[in-house]
Each structure stands twice: as structure tokens, then as C-alpha cells.
Amino acid sequence: MVKIKFLGAAQEVGRSAFLVDAGEKILLDYGVKLTPKETEYPLPIDTNVKAAIISHAHMDHSGNLPHLYQRSSPISYMTPPTLDLARMLWFDTLKIAGLEAMDANFSKLEISRTEKHTFPVNYGRRMELFDNTFLEFFDAGHIAGSAISRITFRDGKTLIYTGDIKLDETRLHPGAVLPKGNCDCLIIEGTYGDREHPPRKKEEKRFVESVQETVDNGGTALVSTFAVGRSAEILDVLHEYNVKADIFFDGMCQKAARIYMNYSKYIKDPHFLKKSLDRAHWVKHMSIRKKALKQPCVIVTTSGMLQGGPVYAYLPELYHDKHSKLFLTGFQVQQTAGRILLDTGRINLNGIMVEPKMSVEKYDFSSHAGLSELFKIIETISPQKIVIVHSDREVMARFRVSLEGKGFEVHTPGLGEEIVV
Ligand SMILES: [Zn+2]
Ligand SMILES: [Zn+2]
Structure with a gap:
């Protein structure tokens, strides 16, 4: 018998x-789950873990892994780009914690222990985790190195976990490769479980215009x-439509882009991406930031939900300028600064809530599957049982109803709940 306990991402997006x-x-x-007030962690683990499987590098999937190595030393499995990208994010966590005099939940020592105990696995390679229990990764189409995990157990049962998944093609990825064969239980993300994305090409045009x-x-x-x-995707779009402006590229996007270029076989068109990256001015010191602020231009920077990053070096200079615009390019988790700005029209700059005069526009360049993609994934995998995770409570409820309408057995576990496969 296989049991699954949900320690996070249970009726919420974050801390998977x-x-x-x-x-x-x-x-x-x-x-982990990052909110403006604090970092939320998954429920504590009170047992010995033999193996940890990381679907992709994003912090809501990998951000607490080094913490696991404080008191144990399981083997972690992830793709090579996931390890490099996650390592970059773990060190960034330490840097931010240092600046804010906060506890990061792990130290450099645990990061190096994590790396030492990580076994990099490429797509399509079947690995034995322990006695007759196997793991195989498939491309999830979400970011470089993102993986769908298929685990087959000793008793013949099969569990598939999508991680974050994108079925349709994007500028950077050709779309997920779905596993074939039997599936007893599918754990699927439901970020967009109640809606469709606008047609990507149309959205790109609207953005570029x-x-x-x-x-x-x-x-x-x-x-x-x-x-x-996403930052690399945006540069590809700006280059594809030949935007006539200087483009500045600032923040951790630069490091991430370098890692992407090291793993060219994990992206669709590395040559085009290289051209897009070469076209941008990489902000390497403050003088280039100042230069960017002196002229009409495009600045591509972090963070995606306005939870920090160099965007806050630009916002205080630009928020009162009605000719300038702030572009948000993806999902805004509840309680983040980006979501609050969209909902209330206000943002906290240097401790004061202000109402920007610059307009704020949101675009959907999502690397998550929309509703019809989710249906396609489910119909192709054809599982006995579906578990929805990584979804806001109301979205999840609507997703569940639509799946039950199609005759599927659906579970939406709450935090700490357990199900049997
Ligand atoms: Zn993700
Ligand atoms: Zn996620």
C-alpha cells in the first residue's frame, strides 16, 4: 500500500x-511560500526520507531542500539544469536573509551537503530508487529542466506527478512530453484549473505594441x-517582434540566462535565445542603471510578483511618471506585492503605500497549462485517480467539479491530509 501525505501546496499555490x-x-x-510578511514552510517531516525528487528549480518546489540535510542525508534526484538553477536560488535566499538579518532555514553547509547527495537524472532514464521502486523523468515544458516524475512501486502501482507543467509550445520550450502506460494516481498542478490562457501570439502582440x-x-x-x-522568454519576444528601443537586462535574470545557455539541449532554439540575450544591455553596475533611467527604454528585471529585486531600484524613480508603464508578466500569488498592486492600485515603496501614476498592465505569458491543456494531459494519461495540488482553493473547487463532470475520481487534499494510492 502506498500513502501520500500533503505537507504543502494543498489548496494553495506555494510550498509544494x-x-x-x-x-x-x-x-x-x-x-517554500514567499509572502510579503514571511516565508511559509511545508509541515515538518517527522520521519527518515530515503529519496527526494525535485520537479524543477522554482523556489516553491526546491526552496527548502537544503533544510532537509540539516539532520539527514537522503539522495535527491533532479535534472542537471534544476540543480544549477536551484543552487543559484538557494544562495540568493542566503543573501537576502543576510541583508534582512533573518534566518534562512539553512546555511552554505547544507547547500553543499545537498549538492553532494544529489543524483542528476536526464529525461527518459529509468532509475531504481530502492528495491523495485523506479523513477523516470519526462520533460514538463515549464522551465529548463522541469520534469514530470513517474514512480512505479514494488506492487506494480504507478504514480505520476506533473510538477508545474505546460503542454503547449512556448518560445523556449516545445511543450510537455507525456508518459504513456498505466497510471493509478496522477498528482496534477491546478494553477489555471478554471480558466484558459489568451492565445499566446495575440498576447505577445498586445505586449509588444x-x-x-x-x-x-x-x-x-x-x-x-x-x-x-520568463525573463528569457520576454527577451525572445522583444527580439522576435523587433522592438525599436534599447533593452536593459538587470538582476538575477542574467545568471539564470547564463545557466540556460549552458543547457542548450533543454531549450527549443538556443541560437535565437543567444541573439535575444546579446541584443540587450546587461546591467553590471549602477552606472548602467542610471543610464537606463535617463532615456526612454525597456528594462527587463526581477521579480515576477514584485517581492523584491532590482525592480525596486527603478520604481521609486518611475512610479510618478504617467508616460512610463509597469508590465507584470505572470501569475500573482495571493498576498504578494504584485497581487496587492493589481487589486488595490497601491504599492509599498520605501515603507510608504503609494498610488503609482505610471500605468500597470498584466500580461499572460504563463508557463502553466490552461484548462484545456490540463484536460488534454488528464485524458492522455487517463489515471484511475486524480489529486489536484498547487491551486488556489476556489480555482481548485471549480477544477474538481469540471473533472468530476467527466467521470474522474478527484481528490483535493487539505494541509496534512493523507490519501492512499
Ligand atoms: Zn514553477
Ligand atoms: Zn510552482
């Missing part, structure tokens, strides 16, 4: 962590985006 009990214990993802218009009117187009994946 699922403990699979197959005799030995397997941890699927070990992430608004960026160009902003610059032509003498303003700055400030694009705040996720460092890993």
Missing part, C-alpha cells in the same frame, strides 16, 4: 511538498518578471 510512503519514504518537492507605444511616448517600459525562464 508531498511525502510518499512506499515502505521507504519519498519526498516529492520541498518548496504596448511596450513600443510606451517608449515612443518618451516613457520607460519596466517589465518585472520571474528570473528563471
Whole structure:
């Protein structure tokens, strides 16, 4: 009998962590949830974990992994780009914690212990985790190195965990490769479980036209985006449509882009990406930041949900300029500064809530599957049982109803709940 306990991402987006009990214990993802007030962690683990499987590098899936190595030394499995990207994010966590005099939940020592105990696995390679329990990764199409995990247990049962998944093609990825064969239980993300994305090409055009218009009117187009994946996608779009403006590229996006270029076989068109990256001015010191602020231009920087990052070096200079625009390019988790700005029109700058005069626009360049993609994934995998995770409570409820309408057995576990496969 295989049991799964949901330690996070249970009726919420963030801190993904699922403990699979197959005799030995397997941890699927070990992430954190960042809110403006605090970092939320998954429920504590009170047992020995034999293996940890990390679906991809994003902090809500990998951000707490080094903590696991404070008192134990399981083997972690992830793709090579996931390890490099996650390592970058772990060190960034330490840097931010240092600046804010906070506890990061782990230290450099645990990061190096994590690396030492990580076994890099490429897509399509079947690995034995322990006696007759196997793992295989498939491309999830979400970011470089993102993986769908298929685990087959001793008793013949099969569990598939999508991680974050994108089925349709994007600029950087050709879309997920779905595992074939039997599936007893599918754990699927439901970020967009109640809605469709707008057609990608149309959205790209709308974005590029608004960026160009902003610059032509003498303003700055400030694009705040996720460092890993999305920033490179945005540069590809700006290059593809030949935006006529200087483009500045600032923050951790630069490091992430370098890692992407090291793993060219994990992206669709590395040559095009290289051209897009070469076209941008990489902000390497303050003088280039000042230069960017002196002229109408495009600035691509972090963070995706306005939870910090160099965007706050630009916002105090630009928020009162009605010719400038702030572009948000993805999902805004509840309680984040980005979500609060969209909901209330206000943002906290240097401790004061202000109402920006620059307009704020949101675009959907999501690397998560929309509703019809989710249906396609489920129909192709055809599982006996579906578990929805990584979804806001109301979205999840609607997703559940629509799946039950199609005759599926669906579970939406709460925090700490357990199900049997
Ligand atoms: Zn993700
Ligand atoms: Zn996620």
C-alpha cells in the first residue's frame, strides 16, 4: 500500500511538498511560500526520507531542500539544469536573509551537503530508487529542466506527478512530453484549473505594441518578471517582434540566462535565445542603471510578483511618471506585492503605500497549462485517480467539479491530509 501525505501546496499555490510512503519514504518537492510578511514552510517531516525528487528549480518546489540535510542525508534526484538553477536560488535566499538579518532555514553547509547527495537524472532514464521502486523523468515544458516524475512501486502501482507543467509550445520550450502506460494516481498542478490562457501570439502582440507605444511616448517600459525562464522568454519576444528601443537586462535574470545557455539541449532554439540575450544591455553596475533611467527604454528585471529585486531600484524613480508603464508578466500569488498592486492600485515603496501614476498592465505569458491543456494531459494519461495540488482553493473547487463532470475520481487534499494510492 502506498500513502501520500500533503505537507504543502494543498489548496494553495506555494510550498509544494508531498511525502510518499512506499515502505521507504519519498519526498516529492520541498518548496517554500514567499509572502510579503514571511516565508511559509511545508509541515515538518517527522520521519527518515530515503529519496527526494525535485520537479524543477522554482523556489516553491526546491526552496527548502537544503533544510532537509540539516539532520539527514537522503539522495535527491533532479535534472542537471534544476540543480544549477536551484543552487543559484538557494544562495540568493542566503543573501537576502543576510541583508534582512533573518534566518534562512539553512546555511552554505547544507547547500553543499545537498549538492553532494544529489543524483542528476536526464529525461527518459529509468532509475531504481530502492528495491523495485523506479523513477523516470519526462520533460514538463515549464522551465529548463522541469520534469514530470513517474514512480512505479514494488506492487506494480504507478504514480505520476506533473510538477508545474505546460503542454503547449512556448518560445523556449516545445511543450510537455507525456508518459504513456498505466497510471493509478496522477498528482496534477491546478494553477489555471478554471480558466484558459489568451492565445499566446495575440498576447505577445498586445505586449509588444504596448511596450513600443510606451517608449515612443518618451516613457520607460519596466517589465518585472520571474528570473528563471520568463525573463528569457520576454527577451525572445522583444527580439522576435523587433522592438525599436534599447533593452536593459538587470538582476538575477542574467545568471539564470547564463545557466540556460549552458543547457542548450533543454531549450527549443538556443541560437535565437543567444541573439535575444546579446541584443540587450546587461546591467553590471549602477552606472548602467542610471543610464537606463535617463532615456526612454525597456528594462527587463526581477521579480515576477514584485517581492523584491532590482525592480525596486527603478520604481521609486518611475512610479510618478504617467508616460512610463509597469508590465507584470505572470501569475500573482495571493498576498504578494504584485497581487496587492493589481487589486488595490497601491504599492509599498520605501515603507510608504503609494498610488503609482505610471500605468500597470498584466500580461499572460504563463508557463502553466490552461484548462484545456490540463484536460488534454488528464485524458492522455487517463489515471484511475486524480489529486489536484498547487491551486488556489476556489480555482481548485471549480477544477474538481469540471473533472468530476467527466467521470474522474478527484481528490483535493487539505494541509496534512493523507490519501492512499
Ligand atoms: Zn514553477
Ligand atoms: Zn510552482
